[in-house]
Amino acid sequence: MPDTDEGVYYVISDLHIGGDEQLEHVEFLDELLAFLERLERSEEDAELIINGDAFGLWEFTHVDGPAKFDVLLDRYPDLFEQLRATGAAIQITLLPGNHDHELAAYDEYVERFAEYNVDVVQRQSISRRVGDRVVYFEHGHQRDPNNRIENWGDPHATPLGYYFNTLVTSRAGQLSDRGRYNWLRDIQAVTPTERVPSWLLSKYFYREMNPLLRYALVPFLLxxxxxxxxxxxxxxxxxxxxxxxxxxxxxxxxxxxxxxxxxxxxxxxxxxxxxxxxxxxxxxxxxxxxxxxxxxxxGVFETALTVDAEAPYESAAREVFADRPDTVVFCYGHTHRPALREVDGGLLVNTGTWLKRLHRRDGVIGVLPPVFYPSYQLTAVRIAAEPEGLVVEHEEIQKPSPGSEELTLTERLLTLGREPDPRLPDPIVLETEEAAPAVRTADADE
Incomplete structure (x- = not known):
């Protein structure tokens, strides 16, 4: 049964805060603090739902169990104080994802976060009522065979993704500052994971290769x-x-x-x-x-490059809508791709990520390695009952693209005129009706 809360819901996910060494750097911390402060001052009857992977607990390899909370508290005191202040004004609900599954495994996390007015819900999903509709929330990793956790709440659960993050991602955080530029920590932003080898080759060529050797190779490659x-x-x-x-x-x-x-x-x-x-x-x-x-x-393996990564969520949404007729929104994260579309009369919405996004740009000539152009697309999904119906929209938190600072001159020249311009989905309104809900974009004609 869904919780009976009503009001306005703000949803964010996939912050991935914390990790070994260089992974501790949070590039969007100022924007996150400003967002939380805005909610603190808001006069709306609001709830903030952090829909999984708020923290990168998998990426801590030198600390075990709830002791990771003390590390987080020590590294991000301003964040926890702002959580305390915002949580005193509105409800903050934290749902575990795969990277912070430990939140579901130790009751001590629930107690420690409660001290900062954050309600950790140790379930795989929650529901909220908005007017006469119900919104369903889950992080989404259970639909991913590489990150599915069979024994929910088991502190020793180790899906395939766990090993990648503890052995590869955390190691990248430990080694990142040894490069010519501190780029290796961005490995968390490479999606799907199958693109990591191509990304490593790209960064080696444009960042780490001896400049004389690179410039000698460029004419041949061109x-x-x-x-x-x-x-x-x-x-x-x-x-x-x-x-x-x-x-x-x-x-x-x-x-x-x-x-x-x-x-x-x-x-x-x-x-x-x-x-x-x-x-x-x-x-x-x-x-x-x-x-x-x-x-x-x-059929030895399939990858996200050959299989539609979004298809499992469409299927899951159809099942939820069929089993629970009053549920009309299926909200998830995990894939780091903001999306909003209609499925069987309901809405499927992805909250995106606050991590950097890397857009692959293949070379237009020769066999030069692809360029992975960085950008930010910080979003919060707002779900609210308005006079015209249930409104679902992505609100963008502005943060400038880091391309000019992080790309070499060669990379910028190769992507000239091909810089990414990611657009958020248009808002959608589910109109209030006795029968099946009608779906329309927010800017459609009445």
């Missing part, structure tokens, strides 16, 4: 596509099939003396290297394709 064509033409010339392109190119460059010779040498070097890569790459391509077909045939 000319790779051209060199593939030239390598084919050179091969045709060698076997005597078609010599005209090579002869004309040699004659053309010969007109420019030393400069032409230098260009000819650079092209020849590119062609030679590219030819070798093509010869090696052809059998490797067929081997890779055969291995992939075999893996797919046996």
């Amino acid at each position: 000319l790779f596509n051209v060199s593939v064509v030239l390598a084919v033409l050179a091969g045709l010339d060698l076997v005597g099939v078609w010599s005209m392109p090579v002869d004309r190119t040699t004659a053309f460059l010969g007109q420019f003396g030393t400069a032409g010779t230098a260009v000819w040498f650079l092209l020849a070097l590119n062609v030679a290297v590219t030819g070798l890569l093509v010869l090696v790459g052809i059998p490797l391509y067929f081997i890779r394709r055969d291995v992939r077909k075999t893996i797919q045939r046996f």
Whole structure:
């Protein structure tokens, strides 16, 4: 049965506050404090629901159990004092996610957070009534096979995602400050996880590679596509099939003396290297394709890049709406992608994340590694009963993009004109009716 609370609900999730060493840095702390202070001063009958992964308890590897609370309190005193002040004005409910599942495993967390006016609910989901409708909340990790926790509340629960975060993410936090730029701590922002190898290659190339080596490679990589064509033409010339392109190119460059010779040498070097890569790459391509077909045939694994990561939540929402006819909103987080759409007459809403978001931009020429362009999209979902119906909307908390500070000049040039411009979904109103609710966007005509 849903709780009988009524009023305005603000929902945030996936803050991932805390972790080993460099992971302790919270880049959005000022914005979070300002948001909490705003709710403290609000005259609305409001409740703040933190829908999972408020804290990165998995990423603490040197402290166990409720002792992590003391570390959080020591590192973020301003945050806890603001939670105390905001919680004195409105109700704050904290629902555990997978990264902070320990909140459901130890009653001491409930007691300690209560001292700061935060109600830790040790359940997998909660409901709230808004007018004559019900809103369902869950973090969403239970729909993810890599992070599903079978024995809820078991302090020793260790799904696959636990090992990735304790062995990889926390280690990244310990090593991040050793780089040429403190970038490795951003590993938490890489989603889906399968993109981590590509992201590591990108940051190595643009940040960690010796600059002389990088700039020596850039012409070759930029000319790779051209060199593939030239390598084919050179091969045709060698076997005597078609010599005209090579002869004309040699004659053309010969007109420019030393400069032409230098260009000819650079092209020849590119062609030679590219030819070798093509010869090696052809059998490797067929081997890779055969291995992939075999893996797919046996169903050994599936990844978020080949499977729709949002489909399980649509299915879950349909089940909840069917089993509980008065429930019309399914609110979750976990995937870090803000979304709002209609499903079977109800609404499926994702609260997004307060972490940095990394947008992949593939190279437009050559085989340069992709650029992962950073941005912020801090959001709070507001759910309220208004005269026109139940209004669900994302409220954006402004924070400038860090691209100019975090990207190298090369990365900025390669993404010029292709900077991400993430847009939040339009608000949606569920109109109050006796029958099934009608769905319309908030700015639709009456």
